[in-house]
Amino acid sequence: xxxxxxxxxxxxxxxxxxxxxxxxxxxxxxxxxxxxxxxxxxxxxxxxxxxxxxxxxxxxxxxxxxxxxxxxxxxxxxxxxxxxxxxxxxxxxxxxxxxxxxxxxxxxxxxxxxxxxxxxxxxxxxxxxxxxxxxxxxxxxxxxxxxxxxxxxxxxxxxxxxxxxxxxxxxxxxxxxxxxxxxxxxxxxxxxxxxxxxxxxxxxxxxxxxxxxxxxxxxxxxxxxxxxxxxxxxxxxxxxxxxxxxxxxxxxxxxxxxxxxxxxxxxxxxxxxxxxxxxxxxxxxxxxxxxxxxxxxxxxxxxxxxxxxxxxxxxxxxxxxxxxxxxxxxxxxxxxxxxxxxxxxxxxxxxxxxxxxxxxxxxxxxxxxxxxxxxxxxxxxxxx
Numbered sequence: 170x171x172x173x174x175x176x177x178x179x180x181x182x183x184x185x186x187x188x189x190x191x192x193x194x195x196x197x198x199x200x201x202x203x204x205x206x207x208x209x210x211x212x213x214x215x216x217x218x219x220x221x222x223x224x225x226x227x228x229x230x231x232x233x234x235x236x237x238x239x240x241x242x243x244x245x246x247x248x249x250x251x252x253x254x255x256x257x258x259x260x261x262x263x264x265x266x267x268x269x270x271x272x273x274x275x276x277x278x279x280x281x282x283x284x285x286x287x288x289x290x291x292x293x294x295x296x297x298x299x300x301x302x303x304x305x306x307x308x309x310x311x312x313x314x315x316x317x318x319x320x321x322x323x324x325x326x327x328x329x330x331x332x333x334x335x336x337x338x339x340x341x342x343x344x345x346x347x348x349x350x351x352x353x354x355x356x357x358x359x360x361x362x363x364x365x366x367x368x369x370x371x372x373x374x375x376x377x378x379x380x381x382x383x384x385x386x387x388x389x390x391x392x393x394x395x396x397x398x399x400x401x402x403x404x405x406x407x408x409x410x411x412x413x414x415x416x417x418x419x420x421x422x423x424x425x426x427x428x429x430x431x432x433x434x435x436x437x438x439x440x441x442x443x444x445x446x447x448x449x450x451x452x453x454x455x456x457x458x459x460x461x462x463x464x465x466x467x468x469x470x471x472x473x474x475x476x477x478x479x480x481x482x483x484x485x486x487x488x489x490x491x492x493x494x495x496x497x498x499x500x501x502x503x504x505x506x507x508x509x510x511x512x513x514x515x516x517x518x519x520x521x522x523x524x525x526x527x528x529x530x531x532x533x534x535x536x537x538x539x540x541x542x543x544x545x546x547x548x549x550x551x552x553x
Contacts, residue, residue: 176399177215185404186220193411199225200363201410202500204347205370206233206528207398213533215400217407225411228362228500231346231455232370234311234339235262235526236498239452240486242339243268246308249337249479250274250282256300257284257337258293259308262526265519269486290322297326297334305331306475310339314372316464317437320444323466323473335475338465341451343373344381345462349453350499351389362500366410368403369395371425376441378433382421390419397425444470452485454522455498492521497530504531511535 193199203209209229212218218227231237243266250257257274264275264286278284283303287293290307297305309319319336326334350364369382374395382393392413396406406424413420423429444467451463466474475481488495492514493507504510504523514520516535523531 176397176401178401182215182217182400182404183220185401185408189225189404189408189411190222192408192415193222193225194415195224197224199365199411199414200228201225201366201368201407202228202230202350202362202364203368203403204230204232204343205368205373206236206526206530206533207371208232208368208396208403209530210528210533210536211398211400211403213537215403217400217403220404221407225407227407228364229497229503229530230350230367230500231453231498232312232343233498233523233526233528233530234315234341235266236494236522236529237341237346237453237455238266238310238339238522239454240268240488241452241483243274244272244486245481245483246337247272247274247277247282249306249475249481250277250284252304252479254304255283255306255479256296256303257282257306257308258287258296259284260288260310261286263308263310265525266522267489267520267525290318291325294322294325294329294331294334297331298329301333303333304478305334306479307334307336308339309336312341312343312370312373313376313441316340316445317376317434317440320440323444323470324440326473327470332472335473335478336466337475337481338445340445340464341453341462342447342464343370343377344385345459346453346456347382347385349456349459349462351385351391364391364500365414366392366394366419368406368410369393369421371395371397371402371429374423374425374429374433376434376437379421379423379429379431380433386419386421392419392422394422395425395429397428443467452483453498454488455495489520494521494523494531497523504534507531 293307394406394409396402445464446467447461448463448465450458450460496502519525523529
């Protein structure tokens with residue numbers, strides 16, 4: 170298929186990997202973080218880590234919006250859904266994310282809450298039109314990629330005068346999360362992993378462009394290469410990062426030139442700015458409270474804000490102490506290093522959000538086999 174097959178050429182991928190091995194200096198270690206969960210899946214699916222030399226390692230980052238959503242916000246959504254007048258519309262992966270006390274939206278639905286899976290914001294709008302006597306709450310989540318459709322749905326609801334439609338907004342923004350990872354000392358000093366450079370997110374960057382990363386690259390002296398999701402995109406981005414490190418550069422480069430520009434999508438940015446503003450702070454799973462890292466509805470659109478209409482007050486809740494999603498999201502651990510991985514935690518019975526979301530690092534490691542098979546072998550050995 171044109172524009173896909175040419176980016177999955179195995180021989181070319183091996184050739185680029187050989188160049189990485191040739192140019193990576195043997196006396197040093199290179200540690201790059203792929204921020205986006207889509208890149209994590211590409212790396213696992215195509216065995217990209219197996220192509221790299223031992224001194225070039227990839228670290229999984231917090232680029233999964235379902236994974237970084239704190240338990241307290243899932244608890245909020247469950248409380249909203251349990252209100253008799255509310256119909257909560259949500260995406261499928263949010264249904265199974267564990268909340269406090271082993272609860273989940275799926276269990277709340279089984280208990281009688283009116284929770285409906287939707288594929289888009291427009292599905293929620295259609296439900297609001299068809300059922301004017303119900304309070305339709307759309308559980309909005311995602312990075313900058315999925316924020317414009319939510320903004321458009323809110324403006325459409327205003328045009329249609331849908332007084333029964335509101336949004337429970339959990340949209341977060343990418344640059345503050347990158348800053349949070351970089352703005353601490355190395356692992357030995359502060360419990361954070363060393364990062365020599367970033368494979369920058371693809372879909373996010375189609376909206377915000379590459380410019381927002383420039384200040385971070387200059388401030389922290391770390392290169393950023395925005396890359397597409399195909400295997401050749403990723404290995405080329407890694408080569409570009411190796412070259413920047415070798416040359417002592419810390420610039421923002423764009424590997425994904427077929428979809429990303431420096432300016433980004435100005436129309437989408439205007440839609441976001443029209444409807445949303447930055448929150449003072451927002452809690453991220455694994456990263457804690459981050460300033461100016463999430464969005465809320467502007468006062469001009471307050472009538473569509475579920476938090477205002479239903480007086481939502483989030484109470485922070487602790488993660489399952491046995492689940493190591495937080496360390497995995499910070500890059501401190503790989504999924505297979507969690508004791509629950511493949512034993513008590515699997516996609517069929519997830520203990521943490523990283524195993525639920527299709528963009529989660531644990532789900533990626535499980536889906537593509539090698540780590541799943543190792544986990545099963547470990548369980549069988551213990552059981553023998």
